[in-house]
Amino acid sequence: MNGDDASSSDKPTPSKRDEYVPISGLTGFEKWRRTMAFLTGIGISEGDRARELANVQINNCEADKHYLMQASPSVVFMLKHLKVAGCELPPSNIVCAPCEGPLSHVSGFVPDDNAILLCAGRFWSRKHLEQSMVHEMMHFYDNCRFKVKWDDLRHHACSEIRANNLSGDCSFLRQLRRAEPGFFKKHQECVRSRAILSVSQNPNCPDVATAERAVNEVWDSCFPDTRPFDEVCWSHTLLTCLRLTPF
Numbered sequence: 001m002n003g004d005d006a007s008s009s010d011k012p013t014p015s016k017r018d019e020y021v022p023i024s025g026l027t028g029f030e031k032w033r034r035t036m037a038f039l040t041g042i043g044i045s046e047g048d049r050a051r052e053l054a055n056v057q058i059n060n061c062e063a064d065k066h067y068l069m070q071a072s073p074s075v076v077f078m079l080k081h082l083k084v085a086g087c088e089l090p091p092s093n094i095v096c097a098p099c100e101g102p103l104s105h106v107s108g109f110v111p112d113d114n115a116i117l118l119c120a121g122r123f124w125s126r127k128h129l130e131q132s133m134v135h136e137m138m139h140f141y142d143n144c145r146f147k148v149k150w151d152d153l154r155h156h157a158c159s160e161i162r163a164n165n166l167s168g169d170c171s172f173l174r175q176l177r178r179a180e181p182g183f184f185k186k187h188q189e190c191v192r193s194r195a196i197l198s199v200s201q202n203p204n205c206p207d208v209a210t211a212e213r214a215v216n217e218v219w220d221s222c223f224p225d226t227r228p229f230d231e232v233c234w235s236h237t238l239l240t241c242l243r244l245t246p247f
């Protein structure tokens with residue numbers, strides 16, 4: 001539910017796909033023929049080539065998703081806390097699919113289905129995917145623990161503030177040293193602007209000024225709320241902050 005993601009209010013919609021046997025489902029000569037056709041564009045329709053590309057992107061997304069669910073400290077941490085909270089998130093509820101809509105929408109949380117949608121082919125790196133997963137898992141956590149009403153702009157704003165603060169969405173600011181003057185102010189500005197953008201895309205939000213007002217109204221209570229993290233994790237790779245939380 002921010003500029004990079006979408007949720008109940010603004011979710012990217014999976015593209016419809018009809019019956020099509022992907023290359024990965026073929027064997028022998030036909031597999032070789034279709035692979036060459038895909039690579040060269042010869043002997044394959046634009047539609048089939050597009051579907052094959054979508055299939056490759058889904059497979060790559062699924063592979064990275066499973067890797068992160070095993071190897072990413074922040075993703076594993078969130079999975080554990082979701083389970084403790086009684087909201088276990090199985091891999092089957094994290095779905096890689098082609099998406100329609102603006103390319104800036106890369107993921108979304110779908111409360112009605114208790115599912116996370118990852119837009120295959122829209123992540124520029126595994127780190128980007130990791131941050132998006134943690135962001136959506138924060139929404140999942142809030143939805144489970146705090147019974148969020150997503151059509152209430154203040155509820156939406158609070159979850160966006162937390163998700164953007166804790167997921168690493170503003171992690172480019174890690175380039176700056178924590179001790180640098182103005183670091184925390186820049187981080188807060190990043191979190192605030194991304195939250196406002198997401199809330200402004202809520203169907204119940206008439207304009208950006210209303211979104212800004214909703215974010216401002218809940219900021220003081222939601223920004224310091226780092227649950228289930230003990231603090232903001234400035235490095236999701238090392239995740240040093242997690243050492244403070246015993247399991």
Ligand SMILES: [Zn+2]
Binds near residue numbers: 002160
């Ligand atoms: Zn969000």
